[in-house]
Amino acid sequence: MEFLMIFVIGSVLGHFSKRLINWLDINNYKLDKKNILCEFIGGLSSFWAFSNLDKPEAMVFILIVTSLISISIIDYQTFQVPLVFIFIGMVAIMIGLLYKVMYLSASLWGIFVGAVIPCAIMLLMWMITKRQGMGFGDIQMGIVLGAWLGPMRMAITLFSASILSLLVWIIVSLFDGFDMNRALPMGPFLSFAGIGVYIGSFYYPEFFHLLILI
Template sequence: MWLEAWMPVLVTGVLGLLIGSFLNVVIYRLPKMLERQWAAECAEAMGQEAPDSEPFNILVPRSRCQKCGHQIRWYENIPVLSYVFLRGKCSACGTPISLRYPMVELATGLLFAWCGWRWGLTPTAATWCLFTALLVAMTLIDWDTTLLPDVLTLPLLWAGLIASALHWTQAPLADAVWGAVGGYMSLWLVYWGFKLATGKEGMGFGDFKLFAALGAWFGWQALVPIILMASVIGAIVGIGMKLMSSLREGGVVPFGPFLALGGITAMVLGPQAILRAVGL
C-alpha cells in the first residue's frame, strides 16, 4: 500500500534526476551550438569557410573533462551519486567539478517528484514535468549568457497552448491564448517605452516570448502574480549581488531566470497564493 501510494513520486523523481543530468548537457552545449551556427551563417554570407567543421551537438562528442579531456564513463555520470563518490573531482586529473551539476539534477528530480505527487502518473504530470525541465534549462542558460533561445521558448509556448486544448492544464484555451498575447505584448510595451525614454534596451525579446509562454500555461489571470513574483525575486537577488559587489560589468542582471522562477512558484503554490503573499 505504501509503495503504491509513493510510486508516482519515486518514478517521476528518478526520471527527474536523469533528465537533470541531460539538462546539464543542454545548458552547456546549446549556447555553443548557437554560436557555431551564427558563425557558420556569417562565414557563408561572406563567402568564407565555416570556422568549426567538427560535429558538435547535444549528443556528439561524448562528455569529457574540460581540463584534461578525460572521457566521462557511464558510472561517472550517475546523477548526484557519481558526484558524491568522485568527491566532486575529475577521476583522471582531480580538477574540481562544479557543484551546479548535481544541484541541477537534484532540483529537477525534486520538481518532477512534486509533479508526480500532485498529479500522479498522468499526462498532466508529464506535461508539467516538461514545463519544469524547460524552465530549469532556460534559467541557467539565460543566467550564463543573457540568452533565451527560441528553440526553448517557442516549444514551451506551443506546449502550453496544446496542453490547454487537451485539458492537461487548468487554463481554458481562450485564457491560454490571451495569456500568451498579454504576456508578449506587456513586456514588448515596457521594452519600447523604456527604450524611447532612455535610448537603452532594458530586456531582450526572449523575455517577451518566455512571459508569453507562461501566460499560455497559466492563463491571462496569472500574468500579474507571475510578474510580481519575478520582480520580487529579481530585486532580492539584485540587491544581494550589489551588496556583495558581484554584479556583472554594466550591472546587467538577466530577467529571464526570475520569470522562470516566478512560473515555477506559480506551478507549486498557485497564482492566487502569490497574490495573497504580497498582500493583494
C-alpha cells in the same frame, strides 16, 4: 517503488536538458558532468507533479519546469535565452491545450499579459531612454509562462520577478558597489517566480483569488 521510478524519469529528463545545454555550448558555457542540478530538479519536479497533479498536467509541469530551469542556467551565465527551450515549453503548452489542462482563451490572455504588454513597455522605454529594460528572450519566456499560467497568475509572476530582481540588485550593489548600469538576467527571476506562483496557487488557491479580487 513507483515514486522512485517517477523520480528517475524526471532525473533522466533533467539529464537530457543538461546534455542539451552542453550541446548548445553558448559562449563556450557547459555544465560539469558531475553537476547534478538538472537531474535533481527534474526528479524533484517529477515527484511533486505526479504526486499532486493529473498525469497530463504533471507532464506539462515537468516539461515547462525543465525548460525554465535550463533557460535560467544559461541566461544567468550568458544573458541569452536559447530558442530550443522555448520550443520545448511551447510543446508542453500544446499538450496542455490538447488535454484541456489549460484553455485557449486563458492562455491567449496570459500571453497578452506576459509578452505583449512587457514588449510594449520595453519599446516605450527604449524610445524614451534608449535602454532596453528586458530582452526579447524574456518576452519569449513571457509567451510560455503566460500561456501556462493564464493572465492573473502571469501578472503576479511579473510583479514577483520584478521585486526579486530588485532585491537581488540591491544586495549585489551593497557588496560590489552601486552601478546603475549593472544588468541582471531576468530569466532566472521569471522562472523562479512562475514556478513559485504555480505551486503557490495549488496549495493556497484562496490567497491567489484574494489577490485577484484586490
